[in-house]
Amino acid sequence: MATTPTRVPMNSVDKAWFEMDSSTNLMIINGLMWFEGKVDYDLFTHVLENRFVERYERFQQRIVTGPDARLYWERDPHFDLRAHVRHIALPEPRTQETLQILLSSVINEPLDRRKPLWRFFLVEEVEGGTVLFGRIHHCIGDGIALIRVLLDMTSESLDDSVRFAVEAPAPLLGSRRQRGLLDRIERTAKGVAKTSLQISKAMVLQTLLTLEDNRHPIEVSKSLGILSAASAAILAKLLILPSDRRSVFKGELGAIKRVVWSKPLDLAQIKAIGRTHNATINDVLVAAVAGALRDYMLHVGDDPTKGDINAMVPVNLRSLEKAIELNNQFALVYLPLPVSLADPVARLKATKYQMDVLKSSPEPMLVYQILGIIGSLPLDIAKQATMWFSSKASTVLTNVPGPRQQIYFAGLPLRQIMFWVPQSGEISMGISIISYNGQVTLGLMVDENLIQEPQLIMEHFARQFELLERHTFQMAGNGTAPDSGGAGPTKTEIVELPIENSALRQKRSRQQKP
Secondary structure, eight states: OOOOOOEEEOOHHHHHHHTTOOSSOOOEEEEEEEEESOOOHHHHHHHHIIIIITTOGGGGEEEEEOTTSOEEEEEOTTOOGGGGEEEEEOOSSOSHHHHHHHHHHHHTSOOOTTSOSEEEEEEEEETTEEEEEEEEETTTOOHHHHHHHHHTTOBSSHHHHHHHHHSOOOOOOOOOSOOOHHHHHHHHHHHHHHHHTTOOHHHHHHHHHOOSOTHHHHHHHHHTTSSOHHHHHHHHHHHHOOOOOOBTTBSOOOSOEEEEEOOOEEHHHHHHHHHHTTOOHHHHHHHHHHHHHHHHHHHTTOOGGGOOEEEEEEEEOSOGGGTTOOSOOEEEEEEEEOTTOOSHHHHHHHHHHHHHHHHTOSHHHHHHHHHHHHHTSOHHHHHHHHHHHHTTOSEEEEEEEOOSSOOEETTEEEEEEEEEOOOOTTOOEEEEEEEETTEEEEEEEEETTTOSOHHHHHHHHHHHHHHHHHHHHHHHHHTOOOOOOOSSOOOOSOOOOOOOOHHHHHHHHHHHOO
């Protein structure tokens, strides 16, 4: 007699991400690992089975609906690793541009919901190396968890990577590393978690979807003791935040996405810029992103001085010792990107200020609880809430720290690592930053209906560091100390280089023709 497969209920937060798939935005995290040399296919599938599939049972589980109409994780009785791995060679010409075109064609395909929601592509003949391209649905886990799981197939030493490729892995153990900044954020956020957990579904639904009087549900909740004063203030802030302004990055979406990535940047140089301006690495990176987006707006004739745009930024809520647990343990917060500011140093100062505000805010934990409540709502209402949240931002921006040193897979060095964050609702662009082995890479996933030249944003991103480096050099040469405060922008000798928009360039070209 056949036994019923063991089922595990899907939690409400993972369910929210599972149900965010739409015809214009798939909630799939796409990641790339680029190795030096040729990866043997049989050896790769062996490692994948031992250190990925067997070690994390979630990758053998499909999603089913139970008799109680709830969603469950259930082991796929027909699971076959070969159905999740495709072995291909990159077509001629075998360049990075060709690889970007190939990956862009793949990312527009949904995953088969009858099977576990992941797939790998082993791509050979990529500039003398091999690329492992993985696609994993967001409901399985967030970016931090999935990057750590992928890296679990690698090793810090060449010899260990060869041994790991043939040996069975040891059982997973909890990390003994000291809990750091992520845990401090978690403890700070838990200050309001006790009250946030008590938010009723009816109150949140009324708050999110009934905008005639935003204050009413908050006042009722406070009077009932459901919301603390801090939580109520955060919720009020979310309610009054208007939809992000119309721009080249905000408009009607299409069904085709494209991925591009930058050339690696030197992490040491980014640190030097940060030290000069009393800013963190993240501050510098986000400020450079804002500058690159401003440059692109100027290029296409979109006026950035009309106002800044918002990025939706994931905030990790898991401690380091739980970094490889599969699920979603992060929240989303809104970060203004100062595209309206022409001066690169002023943009860096504005970015640092906004980042500092978010670091001390309990907002992430409240938003995390709201996501869980959205996941427990009826599907049509949950999608309305998702659209409401996404209307307030133009992009998703995330930064994931990768290994600090060279790592190896089955005897081959890992050359580069990249991933692309998905977008939900009305958001047209995902911006992903990852550091690895002393370098930083920026990746973009864009909606082709709105952003036709994403590679230009990559070029502008690199240019922003040149501008900041020039100012850093000037300050070092003059013996000038970094400005640690003040409300106004720093005076610099840097003048933003003019970027001619395409319409003006075409007009001038026509005028010059005989």
